[in-house]
Amino acid sequence: MNAVPNGRLPWDGTPAHVRADVEGLLGARVIDAATRPGGFSPGVAARLHLDDGRRAFVKSAGPEPNPDTPGLHRAEAIDxxxxxxxxxxxxxxxxxxxxxxxxxxxxxxxxxxxxxxxxxxxxxxxxxxxxxxxxxxxxxxxxxxxxxxxxxxxxxxxxxxxxxxxxxxxxxxxxxxxxxxxxxxxxxxxxxxxxxxxxxxxxxxxxxxxxxxxxxxxxxxxxxxxxxxxxxxxxxxxxxxxxxxxx
CATH class of the missing domain: 3.90.1200 (Aminoglycoside 3'-phosphotransferase; Chain: A, domain 2)
Structure with a gap:
């Protein structure tokens, strides 16, 4: 699926296995997703509404169109x-x-x-x-x-x-x-x-x-x-x- 106008990839454009992994980590199914504007990351940045009433924020990215983006996401977890x-x-x-x-x-x-x-x-x-x-x-x-x-x-x-x-x-x-x-x-x-x-x-x-x-x-x-x-x-x-x- 094409990116939304601000360059973000929509949640439903994320590969199915990534969406399944996110739902597995959250322990609930995503029933609605709203893309958040701003920033320059070309991947997903979305607020998720889950079927148990909770909300979550998720970011994901692949190597295209900018190969540095996945590394930036991973860097948030290291010293x-x-x-x-x-x-x-x-x-x-x-x-x-x-x-x-x-x-x-x-x-x-x-x-x-x-x-x-x-x-x-x-x-x-x-x-x-x-x-x-x-x-x-x-x-x-x-x-x-x-x-x-x-x-x-x-x-x-x-x-x-x-x-x-x-x-x-x-x-x-x-x-x-x-x-x-x-x-x-x-x-x-x-x-x-x-x-x-x-x-x-x-x-x-x-x-x-x-x-x-x-x-x-x-x-x-x-x-x-x-x-x-x-x-x-x-x-x-x-x-x-x-x-x-x-x-």
Whole structure:
């Protein structure tokens, strides 16, 4: 069966043996399923109504159209790595751009400051270190709200500084109609004891990743690159303001 308009596979499009396994684990039969919008996973994300009156939320995915998705789902069940281990291979955007990649269309300020940005990014792993369990992918479209709870998935969970989630979330909040990141961060309790240089380094790594990712071909998820570009623009603007206001 074809995917629903937002890219999700409907519950009844899941292979029969997977549906049977889910019902076996839940101990009840599914009588209704509602696909949940948001996010970029191309598989199933559905609220299930069971014949015993209970409800459940299920996600599933196969290797098509994005072969990385099943691994992300499985990652929610293993021990959390550090942020450096989780994102070390990805948070190298400025360094990769400065190593000879095509810079056509790159923001002029970023192009002029590419060497400085790469140097800031280079320190992000040490700057992000900490014992806090971070979600690392909080976005308005990646949450389910109930009357009394917030439900999230955890495929990118990692150990990081207490302010890591706030830094990585605020550009997304801004692109989705929220306030500018700088004021929100400065007023938040977790930022009270944050080291300014460490925050700038992590923000540089995030912006470099998003800016570079937004310039690349889509990986089988058609809306992802535009979303990354918008977040990259917001993160870069915040980073530029921090760098220009620093002594």
């Amino acid at each position: 959390a790595p550090t942020a450096a281990e989780r994102f070390g291979a990805a948070f190298r955007g400025w360094r990769l751009l400065s190593a000879g990649e095509d810079l056509t269309g790159l923001d002029p300020w970023a192009r002029r400051n590419l060497t400085r940005l790469a140097a800031l990014e280079d320190a992000w792993e040490e700057a992000s270190a900490g014992p806090t369990l971070a979600h690392a992918d909080l976005r308005a479209d990646n949450l389910l709200l109930t009357a009394d709870r917030v439900v999230v998935d955890w495929p990118w969970a990692c150990l990081a500084a207490p302010w890591f989630d706030l830094v990585t979330t605020l550009p997304s909040i801004h692109t989705q109609g929220g306030p500018p990141p700088a004021g929100v961060f400065a007023a938040h309790p977790v930022a009270r004891h944050a080291d300014d240089d460490a925050v700038t380094s992590v923000l540089a790594a995030l912006a470099g990743y998003l800016v570079r990712a937004g310039r690349r071909p889509p990986p089988g998820l058609p809306t992802l690159r535009a979303f990354q570009k918008a977040q990259g623009d917001a993160a870069l603007d915040w980073l530029r303001r921090r760098m220009e206001s620093s002594p």
